[in-house]
Amino acid sequence: MYTSLTNRRSFIKKMAAAAAMTAAATMFPGIVFAKEQEAGIPSGNLDWKKGPCRFCGVGCGILVGVENGKAVAVKGDPNSSVNKGLLCVKGYHQTMCIQAKDRLEHALVKKNGTYVKTPLNEALDLVASKMKETIEKHGKDSVAMYTSGQSTIPEGYVASKLMKGAIGTNNLDCNARLCMASAVAGFLTTFGADEPMGCYEDFDYADYYVTWGNNMAEMHPVLFSRMLEQKNKRGSKIIDFATRTSRSSAASDKSILFEPQTDLAVGNAICYEIIKNGWVNKTFVEKHCNLSKGLTNMGYGLEDNYSFTDKPEKINFEEYKAFLEDYTPEKVAKISRVSVKDIKYLASIFGDPNKKVMSLWCMGVNQHTRGTWMNNIIYNIHLLTGKISQPGNGPFSLTGQPSACGTAREVGTFTHKLPKGVVMNPEHRELAAKIWKVPVERIPAKPTYHTTEMFRAVDRGDIKFIWTQVVNPLVSLPRTSRFRPGMEKDSCFVVVSDVFPTPTTDVADVILPASWHIEKSGLYGNSERRTQHWDKMIEGPGETTPDAWMTIQVAKRMGYGDLFPYSEENHVEEIYNEYRQFHEGKKHGMAPLEVLKKESGVIWPYVDGKSTQWRFNAKFDPACSNGEDFHFYGKPDGKAVIWQRPYEPAAESPDEEYPFWLNTGRVIEHWHTGSMTRRISVLHKAMPHSYVEFHPKDAKALGIRNGEKVKVSSRRGSCVLPASINERGLPTQGQVFVPFFDENMLINDVTLDAFCPISKEPDFKKCAVKIEKA
Amino acid sequence: MPIISYLAHPQDGKKESLINEISQLSNCEVIPAENKDLLIVVTDTNNKEEDEQLKEKIEALDSLKLLAMVSGFDTPKNN
Numbered sequence: 001m002y003t004s005l006t007n008r009r010s011f012i013k014k015m016a017a018a019a020a021m022t023a024a025a026t027m028f029p030g031i032v033f034a035k036e037q038e039a040g041i042p043s044g045n046l047d048w049k050k051g052p053c054r055f056c057g058v059g060c061g062i063l064v065g066v067e068n069g070k071a072v073a074v075k076g077d078p079n080s081s082v083n084k085g086l087l088c089v090k091g092y093h094q095t096m097c098i099q100a101k102d103r104l105e106h107a108l109v110k111k112n113g114t115y116v117k118t119p120l121n122e123a124l125d126l127v128a129s130k131m132k133e134t135i136e137k138h139g140k141d142s143v144a145m146y147t148s149g150q151s152t153i154p155e156g157y158v159a160s161k162l163m164k165g166a167i168g169t170n171n172l173d174c175n176a177r178l179c180m181a182s183a184v185a186g187f188l189t190t191f192g193a194d195e196p197m198g199c200y201e202d203f204d205y206a207d208y209y210v211t212w213g214n215n216m217a218e219m220h221p222v223l224f225s226r227m228l229e230q231k232n233k234r235g236s237k238i239i240d241f242a243t244r245t246s247r248s249s250a251a252s253d254k255s256i257l258f259e260p261q262t263d264l265a266v267g268n269a270i271c272y273e274i275i276k277n278g279w280v281n282k283t284f285v286e287k288h289c290n291l292s293k294g295l296t297n298m299g300y301g302l303e304d305n306y307s308f309t310d311k312p313e314k315i316n317f318e319e320y321k322a323f324l325e326d327y328t329p330e331k332v333a334k335i336s337r338v339s340v341k342d343i344k345y346l347a348s349i350f351g352d353p354n355k356k357v358m359s360l361w362c363m364g365v366n367q368h369t370r371g372t373w374m375n376n377i378i379y380n381i382h383l384l385t386g387k388i389s390q391p392g393n394g395p396f397s398l399t400g401q402p403s404a405c406g407t408a409r410e411v412g413t414f415t416h417k418l419p420k421g422v423v424m425n426p427e428h429r430e431l432a433a434k435i436w437k438v439p440v441e442r443i444p445a446k447p448t449y450h451t452t453e454m455f456r457a458v459d460r461g462d463i464k465f466i467w468t469q470v471v472n473p474l475v476s477l478p479r480t481s482r483f484r485p486g487m488e489k490d491s492c493f494v495v496v497s498d499v500f501p502t503p504t505t506d507v508a509d510v511i512l513p514a515s516w517h518i519e520k521s522g523l524y525g526n527s528e529r530r531t532q533h534w535d536k537m538i539e540g541p542g543e544t545t546p547d548a549w550m551t552i553q554v555a556k557r558m559g560y561g562d563l564f565p566y567s568e569e570n571h572v573e574e575i576y577n578e579y580r581q582f583h584e585g586k587k588h589g590m591a592p593l594e595v596l597k598k599e600s601g602v603i604w605p606y607v608d609g610k611s612t613q614w615r616f617n618a619k620f621d622p623a624c625s626n627g628e629d630f631h632f633y634g635k636p637d638g639k640a641v642i643w644q645r646p647y648e649p650a651a652e653s654p655d656e657e658y659p660f661w662l663n664t665g666r667v668i669e670h671w672h673t674g675s676m677t678r679r680i681s682v683l684h685k686a687m688p689h690s691y692v693e694f695h696p697k698d699a700k701a702l703g704i705r706n707g708e709k710v711k712v713s714s715r716r717g718s719c720v721l722p723a724s725i726n727e728r729g730l731p732t733q734g735q736v737f738v739p740f741f742d743e744n745m746l747i748n749d750v751t752l753d754a755f756c757p758i759s760k761e762p763d764f765k766k767c768a769v770k771i772e773k774a
Numbered sequence: 775m776p777i778i779s780y781l782a783h784p785q786d787g788k789k790e791s792l793i794n795e796i797s798q799l800s801n802c803e804v805i806p807a808e809n810k811d812l813l814i815v816v817t818d819t820n821n822k823e824e825d826e827q828l829k830e831k832i833e834a835l836d837s838l839k840l841l842a843m844v845s846g847f848d849t850p851k852n853n
């Protein structure tokens with residue numbers, strides 16, 4: 001194809017600017033370059049189409065400039081209240097991955113060990129017949145689907161309808177189990193209703209932002225820039241509470257480091273101080289809270305088929321107070337390495353009745369073998385002080401994926417979930433059966449496999465067919481050293497829908513070519529309960545097809561056509577309208593599609609044409625009906641629960657043989673397993689491979705130099721990476737940190753498949769490793 | 775035909791003057807950060823000599839504290 005010199009030069013200039021922006025973003029947390037969007041945009045008649053960003057749970061609004069059927073530019077949507085026209089480096093460059101040369105454009109079927117290009121219809125015939133045959137031979141619980149917090153709402157909905165409503169198995173789970181399950185369990189145990197009560201407008205009012213194990217400058221960059229703006233404008237303060245000094249720590253007013261797992265103890269010490277100093281909002285607690293305790297010493301789920309059910313028991317305030325005696329700042333300082341002064345300082349922030357405080361957290365709290373407890377403890381702090389459900393005052397659980405809320409949690413693509421409620425509840429099953437038009441007996445009342453157990457079942461040979469969509473488990477699961485050989489076994493037929501080849505497509509029997517984000521219409525739901533719709537913007541290459549449509553096609557081939565009467569043209573609209581029925585009412589009403597098409601996202605509950613920004617507060621939430629200022633209507637008695645949750649050690653701690661903690665996470669340049677961002681050259685060049693971060697004292701003791709190859713090993717596996725000393729981040733002494741985006745350096749071969757017994761979310765942040773020169 | 779991008783750090787309180795001064799130089803584009811004292815500068819010149827001269831001109835500006843090169847492309851004329 002002929003490319004004019006001017007076009008080529010302007011492209012190179014854009015690349016050069018992009019490289020500088022990426023470099024700037026890694027040096028200055030929260031930096032934004034709004035003008036670059038305008039400067040780099042080609043002249044001509046661009047058609048700007050709105051949608052949400054593909055990459056993270058912040059859910060920034062984007063405008064994609066389309067010219068002659070091609071996406072040629074991306075800019076922030078100025079009408080989106082999320083990002084007000086700004087984007088981070090990933091956001092700006094997102095559409096560049098479409099140009100990758102190794103895009104999966106056609107179905108591939110493995111025949112005699114090699115992949116053969118196959119017409120999509122034939123591949124879908126094969127998928128449907130394999131699924132049917134497996135059910136006939138081994139029963140409906142021998143087939144499974146594993147989807148994603150990056151699936152669109154319609155994609156999640158039809159997957160749930162196929163598995164639970166049509167086939168009649170609860171063998172459906174998603175990768176949000178790896179990131180948000182503890183948040184969900186935290187919300188349900190404390191409030192009986194999932195998702196944050198507040199919204200991003202809270203940033204504009206809060207005096208303090210306390211971030212719990214959360215590197216927002218890299219993981220939620222646009223929200224971090226909103227915090228920095230308020231810091232400059234109003235003097236709001238950012239307090240970083242973490243196990244590693246990160247870009248966020250550098251930009252914070254105070255950075256407090258703690259020993260891994262001891263956040264539980266520090267949280268309880270804050271509650272102790274709040275009570276001791278008389279900072280409890282007594283009226284609030286008396287009117288709106290109950291107190292409970294649950295089982296302790298739950299274990300860590302390390303053995304196959306592990307199961308646990310909590311047994312809540314009511315307690316009174318005096319009992320809770322007595323329990324907290326074990327968590328005086330003096331006692332906690334000893335195990336947490338946080339000074340007594342810092343613990344008291346943290347408590348005093350929450351204790352000051354004149355200060356508005358937001359708590360913010362994501363993976364540090366959720367990917368934790370006591371993740372549900374840790375979520376509960378943060379809520380305890382806000383409930384004791386009554387700092388909740390008010391503008392600028394509240395706990396705010398942030399989401400990682402762009403539709404972990406909208407799809408995984410609201411549609412409910414977890415084994416125990418239905419689009420409204422849970423499979424265990426007969427009323428919820430009745431409602432699903434009615435809307436899906438299936439006999440209620442078909443929906444099983446018992447959850448089956450959560451993610452870790454699902455892949456263990458594949459390894460054991462219990463699951464004989466699995467279909468994954470929008471997900472790359474062989475990079476993202478904990479302990480891939482067990483699950484990769486498991487997926488390679490002949491006992492399981494593996495179908496993988498994806499946009500690019502990954503280590504997961506490498507083990508597939510059938511690879512289905514999925515449409516990318518803007519090549520299909522869809523809806524996502526972000527961290528602040530905002531549902532965002534977009535229309536298909538461009539055509540995808542070859543036979544690429546939306547995942548929802550491929551699921552529908554397989555359902556039809558399996559004989560469930562009457563349950564999936566959607567049209568190819570309008571299936572997104574038809575599915576959303578059907579799905580909306582599940583959430584009707586003041587507590588979760590979703591905006592009609594016509595409204596979503598016009599607006600840059602709408603927050604639910606959407607009641608009488610208006611979004612509810614602060615739930616459970618009678619001033620803002622029309623669902624409150626108890627005549628009081630607050631009403632936690634998720635619980636039958638309208639009261640939230642303060643949970644007595646102790647500190648318990650991690651599943652595996654450093655010892656003589658494996659003397660270091662291993663913490664894993666992300667970097668700003670890459671989205672999750674890197675399958676998209678590593679194909680965006682400017683992001684790939686900025687961060688071409690993973691690395692292992694050391695504290696300089698540890699590196700010195702081991703005689704390791706910067707850049708030197710190092711082997712990180714655990715009892716499960718090992719991984720070789722270059723050392724990074726005092727560069728991007730700085731772990732505490734005795735700890736190493738590795739980003740997980742790099743499929744050539746699979747750190748999840750090393751991690752441990754221990755999980756929170758309540759939420760079943762694995763802990764990717766703590767296991768024991770040893771370090772050797774490679 | 776070199777195309778180079780830089781991060782330009784202004785002297786305290788001199789961000790606006792640095793933007794103005796660099797914008798007036800030919801073969802230079804400036805992209806200021808919204809919320810930090812930092813500019814991206816992209817230069818597009820005909821040859822290495824011109825590129826050197828332009829760099830010297832930028833470095834001579836009083837409002838500039840530090841100029842750090844990030845990426846460089848040298849495209850052949852007829853490509």
Ligand code: SF4
Binds near residue numbers: 054055056083086220
């Ligand atoms: S902050 Fe998240 S949603 Fe916003 S542009 Fe960046 S990756 Fe996209």
